[in-house]
Amino acid sequence: MTSSGSRTVRLTVAQALVRFLAAQYSERDGVERRLVPGIFGIFGHGNVAGVGQALLQAQVQAEESGGGDSVTARPVTDPASGELPYYMARNEQGAVNAAAAFAKTTNRLQALAVTASIGPGSTNMITGAALATTNRLPVLLLPSDIFATRYPDPVLQQLEDPRTLDISVNDAFKPVSRYWDRINRPEQLVPSALAAMRVLADPAETGAVTICLPQDVQAEAFDWPEEFFRKRVWHVARPVPEPAALDRALAVIASAKKPLVVAGGGVIYSGASEALREFATATGIPVADTQAGKGAINWDHRCAVGGVGSTGNSAANTLAREADVVIGIGTRYSDFTTASHTIFANPDVRFVNVNVVPFDAAKHSATMLVADAGEALSALQAGLDGFRVEESYAQRAVDLDAEWQKVVDECYHRDQTPLPAQTEVFGALNELMGEDDVVINAAGSMPGDLQCLWRASTPEQYHLEYAYSCMGYEIPAAMGVRMAKGEQGQVVAIVGDGTYQMLPMEIATIVAERLKVIFVLLQNHGFASIGALSESRGSQRFGTKYRMRNEQTGRLDGENIPFDLAANAASWGAQVLTCHGMDEFRENYRRAEGMDGPVVLYIETDLYGPNPPGSAWWDVPVSQVSELESTQLASKEYEEEKAAQRHYL
Structure with a gap:
């Protein structure tokens, strides 16, 4: 019993973490689901006797009670046993990549955990962490760490820093994580685990969540309050547009003659595809998409014009160059989407950005609408009642797309x-x-x-x-x-x-x-993409083919x-x-x-393609000084293309 009279249960830190995770749920639109329904991992001396033992114990208890769902590869949805199903990956980066893909497929409403041993096992996850955070995808990373007691110092696979004994390789996760903590004492797990769940379930702040677990602390016993393990439901918010911000956005859109929607991944994560289709149908505004947003509107919808930007098509990019108002919905405007700040070429172009993340909503000096994509689209459609683009503009989008579809058929x-x-x-x-x-x-x-x-x-x-x-x-x-x-x-x-x-x-x-x-x-x-880019930038596909070392030239340009x-x-x-x-x-x-x-x-397949015709630029700098004629020509072309680059102010 604690001093407050509440009941406690004695568990190790790892056992407590597993039991806690099994009781966490997310909820959106009235539907509950396990927030962390499973865990990938590879065991080593840093976690095999901590997290590994905890997962085994939970699985054995689940089998004895008849609960769990460990006989299938599908993560459990509601196990009464508190089991956290375990999946053994072969590479720690691969495990994080799989977890990120799982989160993307569930529209960020669920997140898998990944455990790794100390040192190289944990640092193998850093690339995956960066991928998840860059893509705004929730993953829970549990890297093992050095001894909190520092008795075995340095422990096997420990990086030593002569400036301080308080740094380990896991500090490298800080810049690629949306939340980071190290559990040096058992009781620290309580506030840290709760904070971690908040970030996993937050559509604006989500990404890699990293909780570093010193290997001795994982196995340390503690009397935990039973309230720590109660079922918790983390409600995934749908922020609604602020009325004044909505009015500002409506005023800009209503003034447009050639508006263009750029649909990003936020439309899909919101489940707002139907709302987007209805908005486009009602207003006639053409809809282009980013890589993350493709499919947000069906390709054969009258207003759909396909991919925009550096790898976009000629229909969407032509409209992007002419657009006087760009309505970005759930996009972070990567350099491929903006064609390195060249594709939105109208000198008077303005932006209205709908995003749950203020950081993204503010890009390009936009009129900001910080809101859920579905809520915002419904509000915009209602506010634009009676607004519709001129039929000549709507038909131009249809005609441009029809021409592009002929190119698609040729490429296919x-x-x-x-x-x-x-x-x-x-x-x-x-x-x-x-x-x-x-x-x-x-x-x-x-x-x-x-x-x-x-x-x-x-x-x-x-x-x-x-x-x-x-x-x-x-x-x-x-x-x-x-x-x-x-x-x-x-x-x-x-x-x-x-x-x-x-x-x-x-x-x-x-x-x-x-x-x-x-x-x-x-x-x-060979590397087809980088080979073609190398050739276009004057570097003659150097180092981009899988070839044997040529004894005559000394280069990698021999046989396959x-x-x-x-x-x-x-x-x-x-x-x-x-x-x-x-x-x-x-x-x-x-x-x-x-x-x-x-x-x-x-x-x-043929290394040289052909690939679809390009219709936009991508900024990859070319050497300004060179003795190679190919590079000299590419440098001149680069400076000509770069002249169109601009800030959107």
Whole structure:
């Protein structure tokens, strides 16, 4: 008993944390769900006897009580036992990537935890933490830490700093986390855990949440108040527009002759796609999308004009250049969306930004509307009752999009031999996949092709991680998406040979969890995106092909490296179907749909494309001084393009 008379239970810090997490719920629109329904991890000496023991104990207790859901890979939704299902990843970064993809698929209403051992195990998670925070996705990271007592000092894998004994490698998580704490005494867990849950459930502040756990503290016993373990429901807010701010936004939009909506990921996370469609239908305002926002409005809606920015299409980018008012909804305006501050070219352009994050709402000197996307769209539509763009402008958007769709059809059906362009693979997938299926990608030349070509029918269909554009994301992300979707639809990850080599080992985790995923593995023997960028910037594709060292030149420009990625995928336990050409690819995709477990469709594509025609710029500086003629020419072109760059003031 404590001095206040409340009941206590004696548990270790790790046991208390597991029990606490099992009792946390999120709620939005009246629906409750487990906030942290499972945990990824890899055990080492830093956490195997702390968090590892706590997870084992919870699982054994769940089995004895008949509760839990550990026989399936789908995280539990409401276990009476207090179990926190455990999933063994093969790489700590892969585990965080999977957790981020899970959170994205659940519209940020749930977050998986990830535990790692001290030192390299924990620092492996830093890249994943940066990905989650950059993408505004909730993940809970539990890195093990040095001894709080400092008796074993330095402990194995400890970084020593001669300035202070109070720094460990886990301090590196601070700049990439939205919340960070270190538990040096058991009682510190109570306020820290509560603060962590608040950030995980906050749509504006969310990202990586890091609670560092010294390995001795994990195993330390403490008398915890039972109230700490009661069920808690964290309500995910839908902030409504402030009336005066709404009036200001309405005044700007009503004055527009050529308004354009830029729909970002916030529309999808809010579940506001229907509200966006209704707003566009009522006002006639064209709607462009970002990578995160693709599918927020169905591609065949009369007002939909597709991707905008550096990797956007000519229809959306033409309208962006002419727009006098840009209505950004749930977008953070990355450099790809603004084409490095060149695409919104109207000298009198003004911005109205709807966002739950004031930091993003204020960008480009905008008229700010800090609110939930769905609430804001409903309020804007009501306030604009009777407003509609001129029919000539609405028809111009329709005509521009129709012209672009002809380009899409050309890119999808090139019938190129002997090796197809990757756009033909995308076209086949776009035609074969259903509305409940999900396509996943993150890095290389593929996100650019997909943004301007993919015809997304639903908000769930298009899963691109392009805020951090992290190579190696796709394979673990497919695991996270499948865990979030259960058995619904197909999960298809498109993986280039470059990104495949980063994190292929999570295929083994997917096999172990008996998850159905289809991987489309494109082999073109090089980095297609960076190779093309290198060539356009005068660097002649240097260092971007997978080649043997040439004994004559001393460079990596010899014959192809004789690796076999199809055999490698099979070695992890996946079923592999090799595709020779597009007809066989289509046949094998249909076969893969009916197969159990992970299936890899392996196909070779042309390194040189062709890719879709570009219609915007991206700022990648070129050497101002060079002895190479190719670089000199690129530098001149760069300065000409850069002249259009501007601040939006």
